[in-house]
Amino acid sequence: DIRMTQSPASLSASLGETVNIECLASEDIYSDLAWYQQKPGKSPQLLIYNANSLQNGVPSRFSGSGSGTQYSLKINSLQSEDVATYFCQQYNNYPPTFGAGTKLELK
Amino acid sequence: EVQLVESGGGLVQPGRSLKLSCAASGFTFSNYYMAWVRQAPKKGLEWVATISTSGSRTYYPDSVKGRFTISRDNAKSSLYLQMNSLKSEDTATYYCAREDNYFDYWGQGVMVTVSS
Numbered sequence: 001d002i003r004m005t006q007s008p009a010s011l012s013a014s015l016g017e018t019v020n021i022e023c024l025a026s027e028d029i030y031s032d033l034a035w036y037q038q039k040p041g042k043s044p045q046l047l048i049y050n051a052n053s054l055q056n057g058v059p060s061r062f063s064g065s066g067s068g069t070q071y072s073l074k075i076n077s078l079q080s081e082d083v084a085t086y087f088c089q090q091y092n093n094y095p096p097t098f099g100a101g102t103k104l105e106l107k
Numbered sequence: 108e109v110q111l112v113e114s115g116g117g118l119v120q121p122g123r124s125l126k127l128s129c130a131a132s133g134f135t136f137s138n139y140y141m142a143w144v145r146q147a148p149k150k151g152l153e154w155v156a157t158i159s160t161s162g163s164r165t166y167y168p169d170s171v172k173g174r175f176t177i178s179r180d181n182a183k184s185s186l187y188l189q190m191n192s193l194k195s196e197d198t199a200t201y202y203c204a205r206e207d208n209y210f211d212y213w214g215q216g217v218m219v220t221v222s223s
Binding site for chain 2: 032034036042043044045046049055087089091094095096097098099100101
C-alpha cells in the first residue's frame with residue numbers, strides 16, 4: 001500500500017496568513033492526489049483533485065501543487081471558516097490511502 | 108444537487124451483523140463507482156469498499172475483506188454495506204461517497220458502535 005505522510009499534524013495561524021500543508025507519498029503517485037477539508041462534526045469535502053485542480057465552488061484562496069512524491073496545499077489569506085482538518089489522499093493505486101490529517105486552528 | 112444519505116447505523120454487539128444503506132440523488136447513479144469510507148472516533152479516514160457501476164466488481168482492504176460486502180441497486184439509486192462478524196475496531200462513522208478516482212461527494216455519515 002502507498003503510505004501518505006502529512007505534515008504538520010497541527011497548525012496554528014492568524015487570520016489573513018498564508019498556510020502550507022505538505023503530503024509525502026511513499027512512491028510516485030503521478031499527481032493522482034486529492035485534498036479534502038473536514039470541518040468539526042461534518043463530512044469531508046473535496047477541495048483539490050489531480051494535485052492542482054480546484055473543485056467547483058471552492059474558493060480560489062485554496063491551491064494545490066506538487067508532483068512525484070511531494071505535494072502541498074496552500075491557503076492564502078486565511079479565513080475563520082477555514083478552521084478544519086485537512087487530509088490528502090492518493091488514488092494512483094488501490095487501495096486508496098489517506099494522510100493522517102492536519103488540524104488547522106486560529107491563533 | 109448531489110445528495111447521499113446514509114442510514115442503518117447503531118449499536119451492535121461484537122460478532123453480530125449490520126447493514127448500512129445510502130440513498131443517492133441528484134446524479135445518474137448507475138454511471139458512477141461508489142464507495143464506503145470510515146472514520147474511527149478522533150481518527151483519520153480509511154477506505155472500506157468500492158463497487159463498479161454495474162456491481163460486477165468490488166474491492167476491499169484486507170481489514171474488512173471476507174466480512175464486509177458492498178452492493179448496489181441502480182434501479183433504486185441505492186448503495187449498501189453488509190457488515191458481518193463485527194469487531195470493536197469497526198466502530199466508526201461510515202460515509203457513503205461517490206468515487207470518480209477521488210471521492211467527490213460524501214454523505215453526512217452514520218455511526219456504527221460495536222460494543223457489548
